[in-house]
Amino acid sequence: SADDTGAAGITEYNSDALPYVLAHGARPKAVFNVAQQLLGSTTWNRVIYVRWPSIEVFTDLRLTPGYVEAQKSRVSSSDAYGNLIGVDRSDRG
Secondary structure, eight states: OTTOOHHHHHHHHHHHHHHHHHHTTOEEEEEEEOSOOOSOSSOOOEEEEEEOSOHHHHHHHTTOHHHHHHHHHHHHTTTTSOOOOOOOOTTOO
């Protein structure tokens, strides 16, 4: 529920959001538990790397009603868990 915070909230978000993520063609590729953090004020516990077909697909997902509902658990846990970030592969032009 939206009352969950921290690990419970992010676990609920991941479970509820995954069907929408997969339906939009995104594929989780790797999950990393953070053993040590060198920089930054936010403590990271886990990193999930997801490959998206495009930023437009990601934007479309964020407007999908079921995903919007799932997002409530992520928002409630946002103090304990960081934001979504986008990266480009440096080995591809």
